[in-house]
Amino acid sequence: MKYLDEINALIESLSKYQGVGPKTAERLAINTVTKWNNEEIDNFINALVDIKKLKRCKYCGNITKDDVCEICNSRSNKKIMVIEDVKDLFAIEKCEAYDGVYHILDGVINYQAGITPLDLNLEPLFSRAKEADEIIIATNPSIEGEITAQYIKEMLKDEKCNVTRIAYGLPVGGNLEYADSKTLEKALEGRRNIK
Amino acid sequence: MKYLDEINALIESLSKYQGVGPKTAERLAINTVTKWNNEEIDNFINALVDIKKLKRCKYCGNITKDDVCEICNSRSNKKIMVIEDVKDLFAIEKCEAYDGVYHILDGVINYQAGITPLDLNLEPLFSRAKEADEIIIATNPSIEGEITAQYIKEMLKDEKCNVTRIAYGLPVGGNLEYADSKTLEKALEGRRNIK
Numbered sequence: 328m329k330y331l332d333e334i335n336a337l338i339e340s341l342s343k344y345q346g347v348g349p350k351t352a353e354r355l356a357i358n359t360v361t362k363w364n365n366e367e368i369d370n371f372i373n374a375l376v377d378i379k380k381l382k383r384c385k386y387c388g389n390i391t392k393d394d395v396c397e398i399c400n401s402r403s404n405k406k407i408m409v410i411e412d413v414k415d416l417f418a419i420e421k422c423e424a425y426d427g428v429y430h431i432l433d434g435v436i437n438y439q440a441g442i443t444p445l446d447l448n449l450e451p452l453f454s455r456a457k458e459a460d461e462i463i464i465a466t467n468p469s470i471e472g473e474i475t476a477q478y479i480k481e482m483l484k485d486e487k488c489n490v491t492r493i494a495y496g497l498p499v500g501g502n503l504e505y506a507d508s509k510t511l512e513k514a515l516e517g518r519r520n521i522k
Numbered sequence: 523m524k525y526l527d528e529i530n531a532l533i534e535s536l537s538k539y540q541g542v543g544p545k546t547a548e549r550l551a552i553n554t555v556t557k558w559n560n561e562e563i564d565n566f567i568n569a570l571v572d573i574k575k576l577k578r579c580k581y582c583g584n585i586t587k588d589d590v591c592e593i594c595n596s597r598s599n600k601k602i603m604v605i606e607d608v609k610d611l612f613a614i615e616k617c618e619a620y621d622g623v624y625h626i627l628d629g630v631i632n633y634q635a636g637i638t639p640l641d642l643n644l645e646p647l648f649s650r651a652k653e654a655d656e657i658i659i660a661t662n663p664s665i666e667g668e669i670t671a672q673y674i675k676e677m678l679k680d681e682k683c684n685v686t687r688i689a690y691g692l693p694v695g696g697n698l699e700y701a702d703s704k705t706l707e708k709a710l711e712g713r714r715n716i717k
Contacts, residue, residue, distance in 0.1 A: 331587065334585065340569045343558065345553060354609070360576055361608060368574050370531070371538075378554055380528065390526060412556075433556060
């Protein structure tokens with residue numbers, strides 16, 4: 328007795344999510360069959376169809392309907408904040424203490440997990456940096472975040488722009504997206520040059 | 523700055539899953555946009571479209587393509603095993619020590635969580651019990667599982683069928699679907715009448 332192919336296909340799709348193991352995917356798939364009505368499944372399908380229409384901003388990597396995102400379209404690109412993830416952009420925007428543009432890396436350098444600088448959205452940053460006055464590195468205060476910050480600082484050492492690091496107002500080992508707005512604001516105010 | 527409507531729609535669908543909170547749903551939705559290619563999203567959509575074709579067996583509640591599932595179609599209904607969840611059916615089948623049919627409750631009685639006997643797939647069991655020789659109650663060895671077992675025993679007290687409980691070979695507080703086949707087999711062998 329095995330699961331029907333239909334269920335296995337759904338388990339396979341769900342286990343593609345980072346952090347969703349096979350047992351969880353199984354639970355979610357069975358949950359879809361036993362607890363969701365057709366309208367709910369249709370809404371889910373439509374949401375996925377619509378998601379396919381979204382793009383990444385060609386400058387910063389933000390999620391957008393057009394080629395260039397709202398933020399890159401409306402703000403000066405003299406100040407660029409480098410972040411790990413799209414979710415971090417929303418966390419920073421929420422604290423209303425930043426008026427520059429962003430650059431989303433889509434990860435951090437993690438040699439142990441096989442993530443090298445080549446796997447990150449770094450190339451476009453180096454060309455954008457030529458026009459910028461300041462690059463604020465706001466990767467998470469983790470070992471990987473620090474390594475990535477140092478790497479970027481090193482790569483930008485010949486550029487005239489100032490390279491700063493968001494201040495440690497965040498608890499070390501914590502996660503940027505869960506910080507409250509006040510802490511994020513303090514961390515932003517206290518940014519410093521990388522020595 | 524807020525998430526695009528497309529992302530919010532996906533977050534809403536994902537948070538319908540039991541055990542997926544708003545933060546996790548947000549992470550999964552962003553993950554879909556930033557890490558999945560169109561083919562992967564299409565596979566996911568197709569899996570959901572196919573899932574809608576599946577039905578619940580009109581006798582036992584198993585997942586099936588037809589009105590009656592393979593197991594109900596091919597086995598005697600003299601022995602009925604009552605289980606909480608579809609996943610438990612696959613766990614029991616895997617140990618190859620049971621040749622009767624199943625009855626899936628789709629949950630357990632949990633008054634604290636607002637789940638009463640009326641919310642479970644119980645009515646059809648009581649009519650099926652009239653034809654049966656034995657009802658084996660294999661709800662999980664948890665407080666809620668025990669309460670549900672007692673409730674069913676009580677409701678069936680006027681029927682001539684024997685009502686048994688799967689043996690405690692399982693660690694108390696544990697979860698049926700994670701048990702190994704040998705333990706499940708032992709538990710099945712040691713089933714006893716409810717006093």
